[in-house]
Amino acid sequence: MSLLLPHHDGSPLYVSNSAPELGEVVRVRLRVPEGYGPLRAVRTRSNPDHEPEWTDAEVIGEADGWTWWEAPVTVGNRRHGYRWLLVHEDGTVEWLNQTGLHRIETLDAEDFALVAYPAPPAWLNDAVMYQIFPDRFARSAAADERETPEWAIAAAWDEPVDPVMPGRSQQFYGGDLDGIVEHLDHLERLGVDLIYLTPVFPAASNHRYDAASFERVDPLLGGDEAYVRLIEAAHARGMRVIGDLTSNHSGDRHEWFQDALGNPGAHSERFYYFRDEGNTEYESWLGTPTLPKFDWSSIELRQRFITDGDSVVARWLKPPFGIDGWRIDVANMTGRLGDVDLNAEVRQLLRETMLEINPDAVLLGESTNDAASDLQGDGWHGAMTYPAFTRPLWGWLCRPTGAPYLDAQGVERTEPWFFGQPIGGIPRYSARDFVDAMTRFTAGIPWRVRLGNMQALDTHDTARFATNAPDDVVPVAVGLSMTLPGVPVLFAGDEFGLVGEDGEIARTPIPWGTEDAPGTAERLALYRDLIALRRAHPVLGTGGLRILAVGDEGFAFVRESAEETVLVVAASGSFEAALDEALVPGLARAERLYGDLELEGGVVRAGGPAFAAWALPGVAVPEGGAS
DSSP, rough: OOOOOOOOSSSSSTOOOSSTTTTTTEEEEEEETTSSSOOOEEEEEGGGGSOOOEEEEEEHHHHHHHHEEEEEEEEEESEEEEEEEEEEEEOOOOOOOEEEEEEEOGGGGGGGGESOOOOOGGGGGGGEEEOGGGGGOOOOGGGGGGGOOOTOOOOOTTTTOOOSSTTTHEEEEOOOOOHHHHHHHHHHHHHHEEEEEOOSSOSSSSSOSSSSSSSOOGGTTTTHHHHHHHHHHHTTOOOEEEEEESSSSTTSSSSSHHHHHTTOOOHHHHHHHBOTTSSHHHHHHHGGGGGGBBTOHHHHHIIIIITTTTTTHHHHHSSTTTOOOEETTTTTTTTTOOOOOOHHHHHHHHHHEEEEEHHEEEEEOOSOOOOGGGGGSSOOOOEETTTTTHHHHHHHOOOOOOOEEEETSSSSEOOOOOOOOOSSOOOOOOOHHHHHHHHHHHTTSHHHHTTSEEEEEETTTTTHHHHSOOOGGHHHHHHHHSSSEEEEEEEEGGGGGGSSSTTTTTTOOTTTTTTTTTTTTHHHHHHHHHHHHHHOOTTTHHEEEEEEEEEESEEEEEEEOEEEEEEEEESSSSSEEEOOTTTTGGGGGGGGEEEOOOOEEEEEEEEESSEEEEEEEEEOOOTTSSS
């Protein structure tokens, strides 16, 4: 099915200013294909203060078979939603919002949206992220001199990951921060430029999400001095580093919690939810006693964690550390418990503090399911979230092997792990399902925020994508992560082809020294080539998105700007897209960027898994339109 339809998105082609102030007039544009209509009128419908407001659009010209309409929208609220109304000469009415064209009225939640909060740092749109789980990345020589802590079960670097508790959280390989420094050449060769480290604070687990303090780096990682060395070395190479912070909870060994545990009246008792008079029972993350939950109604907690000049958030953004932002763990649960919901207050405080210290720092929140209600631009610049990309991609491209594995309790499982959902394994989706899911779960998110969402094939909390994905679909998956709107993410080891059946088993030590091994060398080359594609074409970071054709086993789309267009075809099997100059202006001048599919007479055919991209001229905009 080919999709030659009116189009609008939040990219610079269609929106004159993505970072407006309240009261500012933004010019928004609609692109209508020749012969669509005729149209009697085109209007925008906004909803400032939840009261509809209308503006009339005017034709500003034609270019390459498209008519361009433009309308003024006055920004009345911090999140200012708007949609398009198309009135045909025969009386037919259509509405255009972020889910597409509709014959009936649409939901305000799915409107296009202008955001009048301070804009995210521009560098985020160009970034390719590399996630590191420090215990499993690399050991420096200094690690050999450190004693294994009392909580840990020591493991040799080539020893298999223990999937069963207590080894699941206590198995300790001893990776450290200087080990990362020693392998920055590897990251530079890959082409990544944003390092995301899972927590580095002292804790009693290999994952360190149970922080015993937020004031220092774990000595097992090399301490504060090693953190400074890593950040400085990364910055010297043009890379940025962001940290991981648990705003939902601390560890049960944290000094704040220990001061209050069993000690009514303690200074820090209001930092947590104690349920009894003796301060021995308390709320924790999903009932995990080692992760006591913060009570964000405490003004002092807010001060010490976020707002004070020497707060936890501020300390690591300032010299001598100077990290480039935070990924906030369990951001979706932070400040929420029963009828209490302080989440918006907390995320806004985080954003305000970071703006004061370093306006160029990024703030990303973990929200593993539908994140739209929290992603309206007031706090998080984007999210680590799975339903808009990762989960539907697995459903489309993965083919479970059925190999058994042991879960945390040592029970043998045969159904593949699928993000903790008890649905009997990985669902079977088509390419059409993937596109529908991507549309559904981004429709409620302003375009500017969507560009900050992390697009990972897997993370430290999931099974490895390659575990259940045939080798021939891996280029399709990696290619889509690099070309669809959002921040591409590699979990360290993806480029080595590592596998793992669930989110703990997948935390495998990096097999350094195998880079030239058969299979690994090809996988590394794949990642380098596709990252290079992303970095060579800025339109893949900020350009608009137009879906051109969708089938059961593939789809085609373009990322567009006035400067360049990139055409992409992704297929899992037999797929054909018939394109023409009306649908894709400049198609005759397409230049191959990646893949071996042929584009003959506007028709592209795939007989099996394939990923391909072509460069086309930028979009022609009439005089007076975008530039």
